[in-house]
Amino acid sequence: MCAVITNIRPIYRADSFLFGKSVLKEVAAVEERVLIEKSACGDCAAFEKLIAPYQQGIINHTYMLLRNREDALDMAQEAFVKAFVGMSGFSGQSSFKTWLYRIATNVCIDEIRRRKRRAQTQSLTVHEDENAEQLDIADESINPEKIAQQNELKNVIMEAIGELEEDYRAVISLRELEGMDYAEISKTLGISLGTVKSRISRARQKLREKLLPYREHL
Amino acid sequence: MLSCDETENLLSAYYDGELGVAAAQQVEQHLASCKSCKAKLEDMNLLKSAVKIIDFPDADEKFQAALHERLEMSAASIRPNRFGKIFKIIRPYAAAAACIVLAAGIYTAADRGYLAPKTPVPVTDEHTMTVISPALPDNTGSNVESEIQTKADNTVRGKMVSETAAPKTVRESISSNVSEKNDDGNTAESTKPADSRIAEDTKNVAEADVSDNMAADEQSVLSEPQARESYVPSESSAVNSGEAQPDGEKAVLASSFSAGGGSGGDSAKSAEPEVSVTVTFVLEDSTKRDYIEEILGRYGVVEVGAESIRVRVLSANLEACVATLRAIDGVSELGSAKTEGDGEHSYVQVNF
Numbered sequence: 001m002c003a004v005i006t007n008i009r010p011i012y013r014a015d016s017f018l019f020g021k022s023v024l025k026e027v028a029a030v031e032e033r034v035l036i037e038k039s040a041c042g043d044c045a046a047f048e049k050l051i052a053p054y055q056q057g058i059i060n061h062t063y064m065l066l067r068n069r070e071d072a073l074d075m076a077q078e079a080f081v082k083a084f085v086g087m088s089g090f091s092g093q094s095s096f097k098t099w100l101y102r103i104a105t106n107v108c109i110d111e112i113r114r115r116k117r118r119a120q121t122q123s124l125t126v127h128e129d130e131n132a133e134q135l136d137i138a139d140e141s142i143n144p145e146k147i148a149q150q151n152e153l154k155n156v157i158m159e160a161i162g163e164l165e166e167d168y169r170a171v172i173s174l175r176e177l178e179g180m181d182y183a184e185i186s187k188t189l190g191i192s193l194g195t196v197k198s199r200i201s202r203a204r205q206k207l208r209e210k211l212l213p214y215r216e217h218l
Numbered sequence: 219m220l221s222c223d224e225t226e227n228l229l230s231a232y233y234d235g236e237l238g239v240a241a242a243q244q245v246e247q248h249l250a251s252c253k254s255c256k257a258k259l260e261d262m263n264l265l266k267s268a269v270k271i272i273d274f275p276d277a278d279e280k281f282q283a284a285l286h287e288r289l290e291m292s293a294a295s296i297r298p299n300r301f302g303k304i305f306k307i308i309r310p311y312a313a314a315a316a317c318i319v320l321a322a323g324i325y326t327a328a329d330r331g332y333l334a335p336k337t338p339v340p341v342t343d344e345h346t347m348t349v350i351s352p353a354l355p356d357n358t359g360s361n362v363e364s365e366i367q368t369k370a371d372n373t374v375r376g377k378m379v380s381e382t383a384a385p386k387t388v389r390e391s392i393s394s395n396v397s398e399k400n401d402d403g404n405t406a407e408s409t410k411p412a413d414s415r416i417a418e419d420t421k422n423v424a425e426a427d428v429s430d431n432m433a434a435d436e437q438s439v440l441s442e443p444q445a446r447e448s449y450v451p452s453e454s455s456a457v458n459s460g461e462a463q464p465d466g467e468k469a470v471l472a473s474s475f476s477a478g479g480g481s482g483g484d485s486a487k488s489a490e491p492e493v494s495v496t497v498t499f500v501l502e503d504s505t506k507r508d509y510i511e512e513i514l515g516r517y518g519v520v521e522v523g524a525e526s527i528r529v530r531v532l533s534a535n536l537e538a539c540v541a542t543l544r545a546i547d548g549v550s551e552l553g554s555a556k557t558e559g560d561g562e563h564s565y566v567q568v569n570f
Contacts, residue, residue: 042293042294043293044286044289044290044293047289048285048286048289055277056274056276056277059274059275059276059277059281060274063272063274063275064272069275072274072275073275073281076277076281077281077284077285077288080285080288080289081285081288081289081292084289084292084293085292085295150271153268153271154271154272154273157268157269157271157272158272172265175234176265176266176269177269181234181236182231182234182236197230197231197236200230200231200234201226201227201229201230201231204230204262204265205226207264207265207268208258208261208262208264208265211264211265211268212261212264215261215264
């Protein structure tokens with residue numbers, strides 16, 4: 001830390017802004033390492049602080065995979081608990097974010113496959129109920145017709161995503177929601193770069209076919 | 219220039235900026251002249267817009283509380299791992315320490331003779347004090363020596379005897395190697411040379427009826443391996459025709475006779491020369507006096523004198539006793555001597 005502080009240049013230098021950013025990044029990395037070590041020792045508060053920046057992203061990711069609100073929250077919790085219990089096994093070879101998303105993806109894919117084996121179908125009925133709730137809380141000032149159109153669009157989008165294989169859903173979610181690059185997706189899912197490219201390409205082609213009729217609404 | 223199919227395969231990676239410079243230039247070249255592929259590229263924005271519409275669940279207070287509760291429950295199973303980590307660190311050192319303790323235990327046991335192999339019970343010809351070594355496969359009376367060897371030679375000769383006489387008081391033979399006579403009054407036949415006596419005995423053994431000459435517990439006569447192990451005077455077989463043993467003490471009999479016959483019956487009936495052996499040691503380390511007394515006490519009744527300790531042992535156990543003393547530091551063997559005796563017993567004397 002002392003060495004970093006002495007290297008900070010005066011603010012009037014042209015590259016000081018960029019250098020300041022890297023210092024902040026390093027501080028954040030050090031802080032994350034400390035939180036990881038504390039979490040590995042069973043410190044709940046440290047772990048909750050550690051996952052705070054990733055919490056909503058994980059929930060979004062699980063929702064994209066499972067397409068159900070309750071399931072998404074349950075699986076997100078499951079992923080966080082698994083990560084907490086397995087903290088001592090985190091070797092630091094990958095980033096904590098990559099490791100966390102890998103756990104969340106595996107938890108969801110396992111759950112999807114388990115349901116397939118039990119021959120449970122993802123209920124459109126549930127999804128419609130969800131939309132009904134959203135309608136209930138919708139702002140009355142907004143045109144109901146517009147709301148209905150929006151809800152229909154959401155349904156179409158979720159249905160289109162649901163028609164993808166879970167492996168394709170995972171890559172699309174990490175790319176479109178989290179903005180991960182292909183290398184990061186490759187590390188997170190444990191697949192090759194070529195597989196990432198082909199899966200994203202095919203997933204987008206399928207979604208494009210489904211969403212093309214609603215182009216003007218998007 | 220790329221085809222539409224080839225471009226479509228690369229379009230997604232181009233859209234995400236994941237293509238290399240050369241590949242990107244090729245795609246751009248194709249897009250400049252292909253409206254269809256260009257439209258497909260623009261359609262990539264559809265999904266980006268669609269995802270923004272989705273209402274994702276929030277990590278609300280209820281979610282946070284439930285998560286906190288589950289983490290607290292899981293924390294109990296995590297925290298003991300600290301000790302697990304410590305144990306992982308010290309485990310190799312603990313294993314090394316256990317090996318050292320085990321090695322020290324084995325060394326101490328070996329040093330005190332607890333691991334010493336048992337010496338085989340000597341098999342002797344009944345007529346003489348010639349020893350027929352247990353190692354000889356066909357022990358039919360080949361010439362063997364009858365004297366106890368020095369430290370260089372561990373074969374000890376004894377005599378295959380049956381105990382028919384009651385033991386006399388040990389004190390009667392403290393300072394001499396006077397042996398005791400049998401109750402039946404058999405006298406030793408000492409006139410014949412050893413070789414001829416052995417030959418005669420071999421013949422007698424071959425002709426003898428085992429069932430007539432052997433006593434009930436005759437297993438030690440027939441079985442060489444058993445004999446090797448049964449030199450402790452806790453059990454024995456009576457070779458004779460089963461005369462009562464006044465004091466219940468029985469001699470351990472070991473025989474390597476391939477004929478398998480017992481010769482004890484014959485030996486008990488014929489007149490034989492009775493010889494006892496006295497092996498003398500000197501104790502150089504006086505601090506081991508009590509220890510020596512304890513050792514000798516295992517083999518027989520010990521007599522402690524002012525200048526020596528003497529024990530009367532069964533001749534069959536003589537070799538084991540002598541071997542034990544030889545293994546003790548501070549004890550030196552002076553030699554052995556033959557004297558007239560009952561042949562059943564020998565003596566070990568340790569001078570101070």
